[in-house]
Amino acid sequence: MADLGERHDVHRGFPPTGRSRAVDGLRAYRLIAWMWIRSTMAYRASFAMTVFGNFAGTALDFVTILLMFSRVDELGGYSLGEVAFLYGLSSAAFGLADLAFGSVERLGQRVRDGTLDSLLVRPAPVLAQVAADRFALRRLGRITQGLLVLGYALVVVDISWTPLKVLLMPVMVVSGAAIFASVFVVGAAFQFVAQDASQVQNSFTYGGTTLLQYPPTVFAKDLVRGVTFVLPLAFVNWLPALYVLDRPYPLDLPEWVAFLPPLVAVVCCALSGVAWRAGLRSYRSTGS
């Protein structure tokens, strides 16, 4: 019987280990991503151009904000520096999530053309394979751009720093990235059902980061309520950032909500994991 077990493991191509699926997933992700990085690096000039393209493409929305501020001093009661602060945090967090999980938006394509099946028979978690597929290092362009704008904001805006605020900054970016990543995963899970609807996912990912680039005072109360209590994007930057800026929170929320992002991120990731598994279970190959 032991013999049979061993043969089974050989068939799976994995040494028999007691490691969890999360470790398996991370390892598979690392291997696939590294493969794509090496293949990208085969054409360095082309890589440099696409990084610049990614940088310039994402810089365009900040240029739009700059153009707006060439005509006004404040937007929704916020100065250019404060808007840049919100922009930089949202862009950096989203950029990280996009780098790690952006490829999952191609899932619908794989469901339609049937190539998802080849991922199902490989001995590695499907989510890790889908997320690392065509790992695009060029997306560093967006993160760089976001961090540059954030740097600009930190120079211009007069913030009364406390140790707590300093600590909150990196926590905010990492939690924000995790929240966006779970939006990416839920969107991918939805594509198991909808197949041809990657644009819906874009509304919540790209749309979400665009929304967070502007202060909450700009938007209608119901919209702010929606992105606080339903799709908790407000925890990516608005609530913690407004604490750092000493600005009043939207919806008269209490002060401690600024420290919730890590908790919200954990809950989002857990829920997105459930959604992903449900989506994967519902998958029926196209076949003919």
Add this chain to the structure above:
Amino acid sequence: MGTWRLYAAVATGAFRRYATYRVATAAGVFTNTVFGLILAYTYIALWDERPGLGGYDQSQAVTYVWLGQGLLAAVAVIGGGFEDEMIERIRTGDIAIDLYRPADLQMWWLAADAGRSAFQLVGRGVVPMAFGGLVFQLALPTDAGTWLAFLVAVVLGVLVSFAIRYLVALMAFWFMDGAGVQQLAVLAGLFFSGMTLPLNVFPGVLGELARALPWSALIQAPADVLLGERTGLALLRTYAFQAAWAVGLLAVGRLVQSAATRRVVVQGG
């Protein structure tokens, strides 16, 4: 006369083809609506601060947002039309077969793009606009004449958009991979069409430049016609501006096309 029937058939086929992507169309409508909502609120904040900015009042500015979202797919500001397919055919060499056909290459693709555009105008234009009208106070004209004038401006805008994308696609004859040029064209399209911000809000020389470039024929010109900013002689000047860019760019497209097709080497025997 036979060739015109052919192009009409190509256009109808393209219309039908896009009409079959129902889920994708619905998803696109959803995206346009979400982005319209976000942009509309930022414009309201902007016009709260500076009423009358760029010669628009607040409801005109909000109307501009929804108009942009409604036209985005029809005038293919961010691409996604025939050019992906054409670049692929150039890359694989299938374009040689197209050149043998008893039809003009440019007219063929123009007919296909016209069909696509007509579907996108209806399929992705009406619902976001209706949603915008429900949630915000829009400044839409009530007379049929303005709507008709607007449609003419949209058609001219589609022509200019096609002419630009045809040039972009032809670049694949030289670069093999059209991705870089396409990326640049998308960025220029988004920025200079007035998609992100009306061009009459752009300050100084940048504004003058943006309004003179061909991309302003895509969104800014039709929007100004619908918002009643262009009537009488100004309307004719807008049409002339759009038509001049369309004719000029289509002519350049023909020149580049003949230079490009001389490069085609058909292999095999």
